[in-house]
Amino acid sequence: MPTFFLISAFLAEVLGTLAGFGSSTLLLPVAVLVFDYRQALVIVAVFHLFGNFVRLGLFHTGLDRRLLVRFGLPSLIFSILGALLVAHISPALLTRLLGIILILYSSLSLYRDSWHLPASATATFIGGSLSGFLAGLVGTGGAIRGAFLSPLRLSKDRYLATAAAIAIIVDLARTGVYLRQGFFATGFYSQIPLLLILSFVGTLVGRLLVNRLSLAHFRRFIFLGLLLSGIKFVL
DSSP, X not given: OOHHHHHHHHHHHHHHHHHTSOXXXXXXXXXXXXXXXXXXXXXXXXXXXXXXXXXXXXXGGGOOHHHHHHHHHHHHHHHHHHHHTTTTOOOHXXXXXXXXXXHHHHHHHXXXXXXXXXXXXXXXXXXXXXXXXXXXXXXXXHHHHHHHHGGGOOOHHHHXXXXXXXXXXXXXXXXXXXXXXXXXXXXXXXXXXXHHHHHHHHHHHHHHHHTTSOHHHHHHHHHHHHHHHHHHHHO
């Protein structure tokens, strides 16, 4: 793998740990410069999966199992549906629309901290379904997950552990579908240990930075990550 891709993967994991999402959002545009789009989806999904396993291990005491079921179950179902549609739907229009929504939402949240999406069971179901579907279809759904989890005002450990556990469920489901559809060339399997090391080190560095942030600054970092993700999607 090219050096610039490996550096990008490390930085993406650090920033993804800080915000609780975003490593795949940041890495996928780099991956498609190096690999075929479908191969890039699998490589980024595997890297994202490793990182979230490490993140869950580091913050496991904060895991909200009830929220995991309520958010994770629709994420699982719709991520499989999205992954099955990859070969049939162009995601360009969908990602631009997603970007506009994220820019508006994060900008308003940064400007007025009191405004947020409703923290209801219906919103949780919609957020889980939408984030899972987008993860399967376009390779990244963490920004939407963050948008729907942030109104719950979870502690840092609770937010990071639960978001990581949900992401693991989604990544396992969509990666399995990608592999069954033959998206991944066998020659890349030898690179997986290197991706594992990068995700582990990047997550550790991200955790050190998380521990230095107050909860208020942590929440603003989440919204800033949503804003940058939205700009990336539009561009």
